[in-house]
Amino acid sequence: MTRYSIDPDRRELIATWGTGAGDLATRVAPLPTGPGIAVLLDLARALAQLSEAAWLTYTHPASAAASMEPNSEGWRREEERKHFAEVADAIAKPNLPSGGSMVVSYSPLIESANRIGRALHELDDSALTEAVLAETATELTAVENAELGDLTGRTKQAVLLSREDASPVQVAAADRLLKQDPFGPAALCSDLDPTAAAVAAAAHWLAAAADVTADASGHAPVHIVREADNIEALPHETPTLVLGLIEDGATPYEAVTGLVRHALHITDGLLPDPDALREQLDDLEETLAEYSDDEADLDNITLRLTPLDPKRPARDLLEDLLTGIHGCRLLHSEYDDLDHEDDTNAEDWTDEQAEQHQRRSRERFARLVREAAAAHRDRLI
Structure with missing residues (x-):
């Protein structure tokens, strides 16, 4: 405003x-x-x-x-x-x-x-x-x-701003930017509506990146970002949630706008999903039951009403999903054949050889993700 x-x-x-x-x-x-x-x-x-x-x-x-x-x-x-x-x-x-x-x-x-x-x-x-x-x-x-x-x-x-809906014009613009750079160019966060960017770019392209990494690693697409967290600390919860929603049949639009809308309702002081809260409370009760009276530290036990930052849910979601794409590349590089094509032992590489290797790996991953995104373009809408 x-x-x-x-x-x-x-x-x-x-x-x-x-x-x-x-x-x-x-x-x-x-x-x-x-x-x-x-x-x-x-x-x-x-x-x-x-x-x-x-x-x-x-x-x-x-x-x-x-x-x-x-x-x-x-x-x-x-x-x-x-x-x-x-x-x-x-x-x-x-x-x-x-x-x-x-x-x-x-x-x-x-x-x-x-x-x-x-x-x-x-x-x-x-x-x-x-x-x-x-x-x-x-x-x-x-x-x-x-x-x-x-x-x-x-x-x-x-x-x-965080919007409950996504403009098709902005979705298409975000998709074009990610086609140029599947890792997320700066303009994605500075020039576009974050909800639309998360729909087109992050959710659709994250799904493509997870598919590519699943083919290379053998892990299920929905578990890719969580596995990558073992290589580098990542905010894996939200990307994993989005991948799970898409695997269950939701479109990127439905997955993203549903999460943003839920967070905005909480920001507005509303409780949008009482049944889900009841399940969270049941899980919390089970967690509390695991502690004896002497061991319980209630200050360290919290209940998140939304996985997103309620002050900036769409941008928070976009940032997490782009980080998820980065995580996919990390895990892909662990399994990709490109990592084993050099006769020279990696420990003996010069800095220049290591940089060339990283560049080739990144370029190959980007190409594969572009192909996967194009093959599943129907899920973008």
């Missing part, structure tokens, strides 16, 4: 937003010299609240809800998204106190717009009002562009 600040010395309203590679800022408008700082801060806070409400319609789209029936969560999300068209009117003609009371909207988006309008009404500066209307239009357009998969300009802030 975009943050808004007041520069009290220069009397300026400033907007800032993240891009994945750092934050950007722009001056929205000069501020009138007469009013105190409090009303100016009210305006900045209301603008930030509007941005948060607008981006919530992007991270929690109606398309990701279980039902669109009247008064359901999906219906509520769809109605909130429709309010984009009413924001400008709410700012220009806000609900004002009358007779000791004031109309308050049920819509967080529209109520934020009303708060902006009331602050502007108190400031009574036509140039500032015009600038704020232009700024809110820019922010709403950024959300609309993100929905279309266009993450340029102001919309770049979407790369920092």
Whole structure:
């Protein structure tokens, strides 16, 4: 979301937003010299609240809800998204106190717009009002562009957000990047929506990498990353979970969006899967029963409600899955025939020979993964 600040010395309203590679800022408008700082801060806070409400319609789209029936969560999300068209009117003609009371909207988006309008009404500066209307239009357009998969300009802030759905445009873009570099180029994390990148790139290409490594090692694909953890410490739990979901018939889209949605619900203070929690509690009870009263250290026994970081679930998932691809290569290199084609004992290699060997091994693995990904392209959708 975009943050808004007041520069009290220069009397300026400033907007800032993240891009994945750092934050950007722009001056929205000069501020009138007469009013105190409090009303100016009210305006900045209301603008930030509007941005948060607008981006919530992007991270929690109606398309990701279980039902669109009247008064359901999906219906509520769809109605909130429709309010984009009413924001400008709410700012220009806000609900004002009358007779000791004031109309308050049920819509967080529209109520934020009303708060902006009331602050502007108190400031009574036509140039500032015009600038704020232009700024809110820019922010709403950024959300609309993100929905279309266009993450340029102001919309770049979407790369920092976790979305319950994945844009086909972003999925295709991520797939193209991984085709160029199956290990995950930097642009995958800096330029693309992380949920879409995890769907196309990480989950699909991780599955391909696991298949290639399974052929070389004889281990089942779902166990590959866990086996690689014996070579190098890896966050193997999440990649193994995703590989298991795909093995059970889930598509990369279903596996990734399901995990992200679950984590976002927990972030929102919801309990999305009571049955799964009951199973976790049963397992925890068994764990506690293994300790005697003298040995139990409850501080070291915890229960994770989600395998992902609830503050950044999509990016956390993407990073873990890319690490999983790296783990596949580690295990593949242990079994690949390329490792045994040199007559020279590896212990006698020069640094240059070792580097050449690593490069050939990496290139061979990348080629095999590209072939496997192409052969199973149908599972990407």
